[in-house]
Ligand SMILES: Nc1ncnc2c1ncn2[C@@H]1O[C@H](COP(=O)(O)OP(=O)(O)OP(=O)(O)O)[C@@H](O)[C@H]1O
């Protein structure tokens with residue numbers, strides 16, 4: 001038998017071929033990250049926490065039980081998913097380099113941008129699945145406590161997922177230029193600042209205090225506002241609590257905001273990765 | 280037809296450590312490959328073979344120089360469409376089965392799912408992995424991984440194969456099989472770029488070689504020319520007469536102008552000389568009462584060539600290290 005084949009067709013040109021390569025990397029990454037032990041560890045702990053909130057809710061007043069479960073879920077599910085995203089995102093490239101699997105893949109007719117995007121989207125898919133599993137557990141517990149699974153809850157989950165995608169993009173960006181540990185620290189730093197940056201805005205707008213009065217601090221505040229995305233855009237727990245409506249405009253705006261920032265971080269990551277010598 | 284691969288004035292300097300100390304891995308290397316050519320890229324450990332390959336494949340950026348693959352810049356992903364590459368250490372995703380690795384690679388080449396389903400088992404069968412198709416790579420031996428590496432390099436029916444030390448880590452049987460496969464691939468008209476530091480491994484496969492030492496190409500060209508195969512040499516064994524005649528015979532034979540080397544033992548001596556001077560030697564031996572008893576053709580091997588070149592360039596450049 002010969003290894004030479006007549007007229008094997010290689011489709012490497014055009015956007016469809018490009019999409020095919022991204023999806024190939026994506027599904028392999030989903031498979032790869034879905035095999036990480038840490039992932040299942042985090043998932044199981046999160047599920048236990050969610051079910052544990054039933055017991056916790058017994059301590060609450062009768063009419064507060066469902067509320068407590070709801071708040072707990074809204075807090076825990078994004079946090080756990082984001083932590084998973086950071087944990088797996090910072091080693092996304094590192095692992096391929098360390099295990100030398102990258103060296104067999106990149107010499108194929110694939111662009112580095114396609115590879116990076118595929119890796120990122122593969123991880124995002126895993127995180128989506130994680131979030132869905134956790135949400136299902138949460139819904140079960142809510143139902144058990146007589147809570148209502150309303151439309152705003154889905155909006156809250158959707159926005160949380162956009163936040164997850166954004167933080168994962170940040171982790172991917174840092175991992176393209178530094179070690180996993182440092183990337184992890186920097187990403188978590190960005191996450192924390194992003195979560196509380198609305199406070200800085202308040203401080204800057206206040207009539208008193210260092211952020212309002214010292215010019216240098218005002219500049220620092222503005223710098224943070226530009227570099228670090230304001231993650232409060234993805235948090236609608238107040239609206240949920242007070243029963244305020246969440247308008248489609250707000251949803252679209254927040255989703256657009258999150259995806260734009262994700263895209264910026266991915267492009268920055270690519271600019272670094274593109275130039276990197278893979279020895 | 281145009282060149283398959285053109286490397287001109289390739290240099291790569293790495294920066295290492297906090298002080299960005301420069302390490303020159305490749306220095307001003309140029310060569311090219313014609314369609315169907317088998318090029319041996321030779322050199323000892325650390326001479327810059329893998330670095331050159333990584334530049335060709337766009338894994339690292341050359342510090343200087345220009346590389347064209349099928350006439351295209353090596354930075355374009357499309358230029359690699361017709362290339363099959365096997366890395367020095369073929370590591371693949373160890374949680375995948377060989378069929379899955381190949382399927383992934385096939386997708387990157389834009390091969391239709393239908394074609395993949397048919398070709399992949401065929402190819403694995405062809406490479407003797409039929410029995411291991413449904414096992415994950417985790418438990419694979421070095422030789423089996425090498426076969427997976429070869430299989431994935433052939434999936435796109437490449438015109439140019441780039442193999443980085445494919446013989447390393449294979450047992451003698453594996454080497455022989457690989458050599459046979461390479462001959463077959465060459466006969467199918469593919470160009471092969473193959474690196475090695477074990478020269479005899481690829482001596483019989485290559486048309487031409489580039490010999491690298493410390494990042495510099497110290498010899499380059501068709502193998503026959505480099506090895507001076509047109510000037511055939513022979514090694515003659517002469518039985519010497521005993522007694523007083525012995526020394527006289529030795530002196531007379533060594534004095535022949537064509538003799539390039541000689542060694543003496545108890546009752547015999549070995550003489551090396553161009554093959555066309557053998558009759559002259561035979562006649563002279565008979566004259567002094569000695570006999571030509573054995574004649575062997577001598578071929579300059581790549582090892583000898585390499586040692587000769589490496590030593591001359593090292594002494595030329597002085598104490599560079
Ligand atoms: N990332 C790197 N940083 C610094 N120096 C490097 C790097 N990669 C390679 N080198 C140096 O470049 C030189 C050439 O290395 P290379 O791996 O290309 O050699 P090689 O010919 O493939 O050797 P071998 O036969 O051992 O595979 C060596 O001196 C090596 O130390």
Ligand SMILES: [Mg+2]
Nearest residue numbers: 328329330367
């Ligand atoms: Mg090497």
